[in-house]
Amino acid sequence: MTGPIPKPGILDIAAYVPGRAKLAGVERPLKLSANENPFGCSEAARAAFLAAASELHLYPDANTSRLRGAIAEKFKLEPERLVFGAGSDEVFAFAAQAYLGPGDNAVQPQYGFAAWAIAVAATGARMKSAPEPDFVADVDEILAAVDESTRVVFVANPANPTGTWLPFSEIERLHAGLPACVLLVLDGAYAECAIGIEGFSDGLDWSRDKQNVLVTRTFSKAYGLASLRIGWAYGSSSVVSALDRIRLPFSVPRAGEAAAVAALGDDAFVRRSVAAFDQGRRELDAALRDKGLRTLPSATNFVTACFDDAKAADATFAQHSILVRHLANYGMPDWLRISIGTPDDIKRVIAVLQQVDPAKAP
Ligand SMILES: Cc1ncc(COP(=O)(O)O)c(C=O)c1O
Numbered sequence: 001m002t003g004p005i006p007k008p009g010i011l012d013i014a015a016y017v018p019g020r021a022k023l024a025g026v027e028r029p030l031k032l033s034a035n036e037n038p039f040g041c042s043e044a045a046r047a048a049f050l051a052a053a054s055e056l057h058l059y060p061d062a063n064t065s066r067l068r069g070a071i072a073e074k075f076k077l078e079p080e081r082l083v084f085g086a087g088s089d090e091v092f093a094f095a096a097q098a099y100l101g102p103g104d105n106a107v108q109p110q111y112g113f114a115a116w117a118i119a120v121a122a123t124g125a126r127m128k129s130a131p132e133p134d135f136v137a138d139v140d141e142i143l144a145a146v147d148e149s150t151r152v153v154f155v156a157n158p159a160n161p162t163g164t165w166l167p168f169s170e171i172e173r174l175h176a177g178l179p180a181c182v183l184l185v186l187d188g189a190y191a192e193c194a195i196g197i198e199g200f201s202d203g204l205d206w207s208r209d210k211q212n213v214l215v216t217r218t219f220s221k222a223y224g225l226a227s228l229r230i231g232w233a234y235g236s237s238s239v240v241s242a243l244d245r246i247r248l249p250f251s252v253p254r255a256g257e258a259a260a261v262a263a264l265g266d267d268a269f270v271r272r273s274v275a276a277f278d279q280g281r282r283e284l285d286a287a288l289r290d291k292g293l294r295t296l297p298s299a300t301n302f303v304t305a306c307f308d309d310a311k312a313a314d315a316t317f318a319q320h321s322i323l324v325r326h327l328a329n330y331g332m333p334d335w336l337r338i339s340i341g342t343p344d345d346i347k348r349v350i351a352v353l354q355q356v357d358p359a360k361a362p
Helices: 043-055 067-073 087-099 114-122 139-147 168-177 239-248 252-262 265-291 310-319 341-354
Strands: 082-086 105-109 126-130 150-156 181-188 213-218 230-235 302-306 336-339
Touching: 043 265, 043 341, 067 082, 067 252, 082 087, 087 114, 087 150, 087 213, 087 230, 105 114, 105 139, 114 126, 114 168, 139 168, 139 181, 139 341, 150 168, 150 341, 168 181, 168 213, 181 239, 213 239, 230 239, 230 252, 265 302, 265 341, 310 336, 310 341
Parallel strands: 105 126, 105 150, 150 181, 181 213
Antiparallel strands: 082 230, 213 230, 302 336
8 A cells, every 4th residue: 555655855854853851750850951941031031921821812923023123123133134933943944945955955064953954854955064073163174065056054153962163253264165156054043152252253243244144043042932932033135035935924923922022121031041051061061071071162051071981871860860962863972962950950960970970881
């Protein structure tokens, strides 16, 4: 018996594997596997979300006008050059759908964020991975991978799952080396964590006069609204006009839009979160290094560390009801990614590191 047959390539896609959220027999494990904000979200955002409960029967504003206006004002951007999606994940899918098809390719650094490759493969195009020596995106390698069939280049700055970042001069060099017909998607999911680091820029202002750059951002990380799935992007009028034609009209829910607008107005929450990520990252990084483990220099809300036996270390954390992310499916089988939790969460992680050597099997 034959049934519907998916397009060529669809069944070759390995579905996205999210950070584990459940642990058998443990009611509330400490989830440090998805880089969420352990401090929740702004109180103002929560209140706005609850207030929107009376409007659940209404479709969202298809133009996301309030949030569009609030982002444009805050970041000094032209509102008509913004596009929204169900998380930045959906924006990547729009970009791939609009610019890629069979015979085309996209290029990413070797340890690129997994959702990009899925978005690319779904269009029938191929993802090429440029070597990342020492776990930092390498502009020369990316440019060397670009060929006449390349239509999109994806780079996250800072990057996930490595946490490493590039000085903005490197992003400029990458853009300068790309043909005008190649769209550079600059994924700023963790940009809030890195703003203020010397040499870092989120690229929003720089991209204003670029025809082939799409800067993506999310409310899922520093703003603590991962559950609401709100991502946005800023691009040239021509790129945004292409994405606008294929996006689905109601990706951003009404309550989510209300919460995001309120969250944007609460700078203090984001500042406090980022300061705590910074402090927590230093503590965790130092504890891991004290154990003799290698860590990558992170500018995000997570630390990525190398273990003799990462699978065993993952199991050791799980025995203590802590979920971290084993990076085997990113081609980093010796590495674990640990999200920065609250100060108490970090103490728990460090206590496990002290009690049990996670380099050894449990
Ligand atoms: C580098 C990077 N980009 C994008 C995203 C997706 O974020 P969202 O779809 O929640 O906006 C993530 C989420 O972990 C990420 O790590």
